Amino acid sequence: MAQLDLAPDHSPVLRIExxxxxxxxxxxxxxxxxxxxxADEMVAIxxxxxxxxxxxxxxxxxMLGPRVGTSGSITVSGHRVLAxxxxxxxxxxSERDLRRLxxxxxxxxxxxxYSACNPxxxxxxxxxxxxxAHRMRPKRHEVYDSLERIGIANAPDAAEQYxxxxxxxxxxxxxxxxxxxxxxxxLVADEPTTALDSAVASTVLxxxxxxxxxxxxxxxxxxxxxxxxxxxxxxxxxxxxxxGATAEILDAPRHPYSxxxxxxxxxxxxxxxxxxxxxxPHPSEKxxxxxxxxxxxxxxxxxxxxxxxxxxGVACFHR
Amino acid sequence: xxxxxxxxxxxxxxxxxxxxxxxxxxxxxxxxxxxxxxSQLRRLWIHGGGRAGLVLLLAIAxxxxxxxxxTGEPNTTNLADKLVGPSVSHxxxxxxxxxxxxxxxxEGGRRSIGxxxxxxxxxxxxxxxxxxxxxxxxxxxxxxxxxxxxxxxSLPSLVLxxxxxxxxxxxxxxxxxxxxxxSWAYYAxxxxxxxxxxxxxxxxxxxxxxxxxxxxxxxxxVLPTVLAxxxxxxxxxxxxxxxxxxxxxxxxxGTQPPxxxxxxxxxxxxxxxxxxxxxxxxxxxxxxVVVTATNLLGEALRDTAAExxxxxxxxxxxxWRSLT
Numbered sequence: 001m002a003q004l005d006l007a008p009d010h011s012p013v014l015r016i017e018x019x020x021x022x023x024x025x026x027x028x029x030x031x032x033x034x035x036x037x038x039a040d041e042m043v044a045i046x047x048x049x050x051x052x053x054x055x056x057x058x059x060x061x062x063m064l065g066p067r068v069g070t071s072g073s074i075t076v077s078g079h080r081v082l083a084x085x086x087x088x089x090x091x092x093x094s095e096r097d098l099r100r101l102x103x104x105x106x107x108x109x110x111x112x113x114y115s116a117c118n119p120x121x122x123x124x125x126x127x128x129x130x131x132x133a134h135r136m137r138p139k140r141h142e143v144y145d146s147l148e149r150i151g152i153a154n155a156p157d158a159a160e161q162y163x164x165x166x167x168x169x170x171x172x173x174x175x176x177x178x179x180x181x182x183x184x185x186x187l188v189a190d191e192p193t194t195a196l197d198s199a200v201a202s203t204v205l206x207x208x209x210x211x212x213x214x215x216x217x218x219x220x221x222x223x224x225x226x227x228x229x230x231x232x233x234x235x236x237x238x239x240x241x242x243x244g245a246t247a248e249i250l251d252a253p254r255h256p257y258s259x260x261x262x263x264x265x266x267x268x269x270x271x272x273x274x275x276x277x278x279x280x281p282h283p284s285e286k287x288x289x290x291x292x293x294x295x296x297x298x299x300x301x302x303x304x305x306x307x308x309x310x311x312x313g314v315a316c317f318h319r
Numbered sequence: 320x321x322x323x324x325x326x327x328x329x330x331x332x333x334x335x336x337x338x339x340x341x342x343x344x345x346x347x348x349x350x351x352x353x354x355x356x357x358s359q360l361r362r363l364w365i366h367g368g369g370r371a372g373l374v375l376l377l378a379i380a381x382x383x384x385x386x387x388x389x390t391g392e393p394n395t396t397n398l399a400d401k402l403v404g405p406s407v408s409h410x411x412x413x414x415x416x417x418x419x420x421x422x423x424x425x426e427g428g429r430r431s432i433g434x435x436x437x438x439x440x441x442x443x444x445x446x447x448x449x450x451x452x453x454x455x456x457x458x459x460x461x462x463x464x465x466x467x468x469x470x471x472x473s474l475p476s477l478v479l480x481x482x483x484x485x486x487x488x489x490x491x492x493x494x495x496x497x498x499x500x501x502s503w504a505y506y507a508x509x510x511x512x513x514x515x516x517x518x519x520x521x522x523x524x525x526x527x528x529x530x531x532x533x534x535x536x537x538x539x540x541v542l543p544t545v546l547a548x549x550x551x552x553x554x555x556x557x558x559x560x561x562x563x564x565x566x567x568x569x570x571x572x573g574t575q576p577p578x579x580x581x582x583x584x585x586x587x588x589x590x591x592x593x594x595x596x597x598x599x600x601x602x603x604x605x606x607x608v609v610v611t612a613t614n615l616l617g618e619a620l621r622d623t624a625a626e627x628x629x630x631x632x633x634x635x636x637x638x639w640r641s642l643t
Contacts, residue, residue: 061528063524063527063528099527099530099532100530101530102527102528102529102530103528103529103530103531104530106528107529108525108528108529110521110524110525110528112521115520115521115522116521116522116524116525117522117525118522118526118539118540119522120543120544121539129526129529129531129539130529132531132535133526133529133530133531133532133535134530175525178529179529181529
């Protein structure tokens, strides 16, 4: 990766193929995920805690650590972050390649903007750092402009303040401005609205949407996903169990887990939320069959013995 | 990137009221006034112990910097005036060679405090460098360096310093080197633990995910936090280093006569303790005052490092309470 060429073409910005991730100790966090994201598209991965959402995001960023076992392939704008074993002609990126790709090829928006900003640095310096990371020295007005574009009023004064002096929503917008400093083709947002109230969260997702990049959004909030994401991948126990257009999945979920997840969310006209009984399987469990079978009312013997593959957007024998 | 219109959200009101010039009371000045914490010096001044330490250290600094200008050469002998008690012409008396004790105390102070500062800078440079390398490197380098630190910490530092001076020979330069060699390990361990904690922080992760090079992350995110911790420990250690220097000089391993240094002066004065007790009192008292001042300042630095100004204000009277 001598020169980072991010020229747009017709291939997906992000392509994940058969991704498997195993943590030290045997936890099998991701068990064969395939996902494509095209330019200008926002794709949300939703699911319970521990289903592998964040692991997928960290895999895309190449931040899993040396002791984490991975297999499969991840390509961002034609650059390999992770390669299949044996693909000697296109090996996975070195640490140096990843550093060059981060910021310019992939932007990252963290869950908690306060912890993502150094408390000793003013907000301007934090946004500036995104430029300086790739040996660029932005003029101050360029930094202020980037903040004003994302809705920060009176940026020249406000940017000289420290993170603790900003509200969560404003600071999250500043981290989006920093992530978008080099206009990367892909933004990875790991639950960027968890620490925010719903109104501010919607604005933040709107900012992400208007950045012009393809967005991989990790989220718990179905209502926010409904309003912003183009496509949704429902994740359960390290697998994508349903994938499709947001409206289709939220209006008429086909997989029993997607339906249960929606039923557990408060929605107008749908009565009280119905909690999903039972617990997801432990990540170290390697039993065959559908991981959701133990919690599914429609489960049959086939579900318990054979793992359903994702076909026509759903991984269920009964759909 | 397409631009989006500025919006106001309920949780943004507090900041927006300051940042938006269209709102009442909004101005750059009002924003600056919300910066909150007073400066480090101001916080030290509010803290009772810090104020006492600052005043004492300032007085000592003035005394040792201006003193020699008023009292003349510290090594000028005048055997006609030997062992003269405190008087107007010699406020702290004279020693066995008729040298002015005040001039020698001032000169000795410069040497003692200067050497202690050099020792602390040396310890910090060596310790922080090794600690940071251990903290950011892989397991092998980390293990090797930390086991070396374990070995260093298992050796009594004073005995190690004696051994090093024994090899290098006595002299103030060698003594400084010996103290650096014998004392860096604790700073390395402290730095390493601090680095390991900081490297897991969200802002470090965010910086790395923005493509910031590792060395730049270390300089802009890790080192300021590590040095903030080290600064407090170093200020608390300053007194101890001065005592160590004086102690080793007392044993004849530091500054050599006729140059003045508080430990050397104490060693010389013990022969005349009954005839001229002021020779013993002055350097001992000077050492005690400096060590007390640095300890007060170090404790104040530690207390004010993470406190709000309100909490510090409540500490008024700290010195009086400590003494009573």
